[in-house]
Amino acid sequence: MAERSTFDMGRTIVQALALLLVLSFAVPYVYLVMTSLKPAAHVQQIPPSFLPNRISVENYLTVINTQSMPRAFLSSVAVAVLTTILSLALSVPAAYVAAQYRRPITVFFLLFALITRMVPAVSLGVPLFQLLKSLGLLDTTFGLVLAHTSAAVPLVLLLLAAFFDGLPKEMEEAARMDGCSRFQAFLYIVVPVMKSGIAISALFAFITSWNEFLYALLLTSQNSKTAPIVIAEFNSVYGLSWGPMTAAAVLYSLPVVLVTLVLQKQIIGGLTFGAVKG
Amino acid sequence: MKKLLCSGALSLLAATALHAESINVLVEGGGLMLQKAMAEKFTEETGIEVNFTEVPYQGVFDRLSAEIASGASSFDVATIDVVWMANFAPHVEDLTDLFTEEVTADLPPALLADARFGDRFIGMPTWANAEVVFYRKDLFDNPDEQSAFAAEHGYPLTPPATWGQWRDMAKFFTRDTDGDGKADLYGTATIGMFSEEWMAHVLQAGSPGVILDDEGSVILDNDAHAAALEFYRAPLCEDGSVPDNALEIGWGEAQNLFYQGQTAMMKFWAHAHKLTPEDSIVEGKVGIAPMLEGSAGIAGIPGPWYNVIPSTAENKDGARQFIAFAIANNAMGIEAPLGLAATNSAYERYMGQMGYEHFGPLLETLGGPATKGRPLHADYQELVDEAVMPAFQAALECDGDVAELLAEAAETAREILN
């Protein structure tokens, strides 16, 4: 009996800790949501209040009715989706080959990808600007997609290489014995088997582009400006519009939440990856 | 052959027609709002299209720096904050020829001073702003408050004009209205996230400049800086007449507290007068007075923005036309929501009209005897971040000797400059 109760005690503590951890992640977000629902005049208060004393969608209406936000939102979606597709198209085969056919050159290749992540993005901004300018791609969706892809690929590549590392080489070999060419084996067997890892990588690529600020600032002007820039614009020297800014941030977070929910199964699968041998 | 030539010339013509002349202008949100109407008129009159690229505040600096560094700017004009003038000075065009007698005569001296770098004018003022005093008319005009204040302090309750009045009134209005033991109306709020307001007090106290004097020597440790800091922290540290989380309060927070009726007065940028939210409980009850005066008289820190032409601009001629047009039509910005301009004539035209009650105090502040711009120095931002802010915020912790803190800050500042 005593043993049972100590067991339950331990369990309770673990669950309480887990809850605490979840809350520590969630509280800032919930606070953001709460703030966005306050009437503009109540956003800052002494003492600060967590719950709005009156729920108001005023901030949301302000955001939706701006000219810039809905447009920037669409631009963000286009850029992020295209970046995700392009990054995966480039990284999935590259990561597979790097992980499964390890040669000194592939190790170098992956290390190099890592190094590009260590350079501050700012220092790449100017060369990228020059490059896109000379290609006539400044302020175009495709130009920004290229820039974001250059940022997402190293990350996605390393992530995928780690996933592919866990894939037994026999998977491809078995497929080749079963009548596949190398490419068919990759397409019909490797890719579906790795879909969790690919889903996680896709999410990372998406988020990388979705939240990217600096390149978007430097490389777009009117046509393909993305939402993070427009959200930051609410923070003008002439008055920080906290209310609309939080509302815009909440709206902007929804697609990521949505994508995460849609990919939930794959992501959980990917996080607990390792049972490929099945 | 002839036919071929002809069609070639035709297509060339068509191409130029399609490719109408245009200029690209880099702006922050405020710059867009204030110049949009003027730009439309400019296009109407000249046929030159104006494409605004709006970016967040810090983005103006980052974007323009990056473009200049790349040697291939996409902007012909940029509207920049005065604090960046020194950084961009080597990379922008000389605009001296646009400063005609007519133009210079119409601009407050402080704005002209900041437009000049060395012997050249490099930026044309677009609008200027300064902190003025905002107060709650419903409180200040209330006869009960007036008599209670007079009884307590021995002089009448008028909009605050001096340091002493400011402290007295802030203390007077700090109260617990609902009887729960905690103050819910404060006299004012102390801004701990930015130091510009204190800088205005430094000038009021008679300092020849903030942080640096005109020769560029560090004067952070002179008496005026110390006196101003003592005064600035007094409501927080001695009087208890402000919320005690000063370090978390920036412009937006101070503004919101006032709109929510939680403070009776604030020193704030004049444009805010036009922006009082309709649902604010102080809507229609806001009074404006000039910035406070000290021993040197009224002084404010001007917050002007300037139009500059990056040296990498492609259409410099169009840019010049735009800037000349902008200053000639400076008054058009006043109709925009921010309602600001740079020239005296623009302000004077609206003075006394309903809704523009702040123009008088603003002009009086901008033209104040001790009003002066912040130092035009490429290291200005670093001086503020590394030397000024640590001392400033430490002082707002309320322990620590102000003179000592400023002496340390001056030391740091000298190291930065060497």
Add this chain to the structure above:
Amino acid sequence: MAKISLKDINKVYGDKFHAIRDLTFHIEDGEFMVFVGPSGCGKSTALRMIAGLEKITSGELRIGDEIVNDVDPKDRDIAMVFQSYALYPHKTVRENIAFPLQMAGIPRDERARRVTNAARVLELTDHLDRKPGQLSGGQRQRVAMGRAIVRQPKAFLMDEPLSNLDAKLRVQMRAEIASLQRRLGVTTIYVTHDQVEAMTMGDRVAVLKAGVLQQVDTPQILYARPRNIFVAAFIGSPSMNLYEATLDGELLVLGEQTLKVPSSVFAARPAIRESANRPVIVGIRPEDIDDASVTTKPEFEEIDAPVSLVEALGAETMVHLKIDAPWVDAGDPDAVAEIGDEHTAVGRFSPATSVRPGDTARLAISADSLHFFDPETRVSLW
């Protein structure tokens, strides 16, 4: 179905490691060939070269009459069963088995029919809609088999397909695979390092050591006439006991003791006839050593040896013996007959024996089954 022949096949990994050396042999159509040898000897490498998964460094590989050195695996028409099974985890059992048919472009109905058939043969009918993750080890193994047998390939290649199973299941599957292969008549190469599997399943067995083929023969011949001491020690369990000895006329001098070699031995091995004081390596299989007091052997020679360990297995009793002659290392890392630092000989005594550790046993040696090897070349003397 096809014959497979290897001619002077070499495999060098990365310019340095010579994994397979001059491998030459011939597998008949429908034959069940086993590759056996200690770990790392190159069995998998040889198999993978035949599969096309590993490039052949030099030599000539034929499947049927065609040289296939540069033919892609998919075009070799060979099925392979991997040690890890390599089932496709995202596909059901049905889809796993159907996959090779799908790739071959077999129409849907035909595919379904053949999958059903294969599943019936392998007793997988009830599990067709499960994913590999939901199967037991034995079931997964059968799915891997199913993927191989569902099409009629020219050959089956199996790389230690049973090594992940427990001992009992292994014995059962061993029999099933062997009988399945006979029924289908498909040329099969089967890799194992378990010599019992090799002996029970193979029509012929190829013994490899360090990339070099030692001997290819039927299990019976490998057992009866091993070509060298490696094969002698490797084939048979427990291993053949090998000692340095001297042959003097018809007497074999083993340490302090002697035994008489029957004339039938000299008749079969002319190479050792009429030798005087000739150093040899003598090999005695454990089944040729018994307890002299209880043995049913009709003819035997007797010597004495101290007993160090007795393992009663029921049907027989393994007895570890100290023979006072120099012990010979055959180079088979799997042959463990060591207790402490001491190398012992093993005798397979009849269960009636009553010897105990510490006793000195009187041994009955079937002298007509003795093996003789040259101490220099380590090759069998015939």
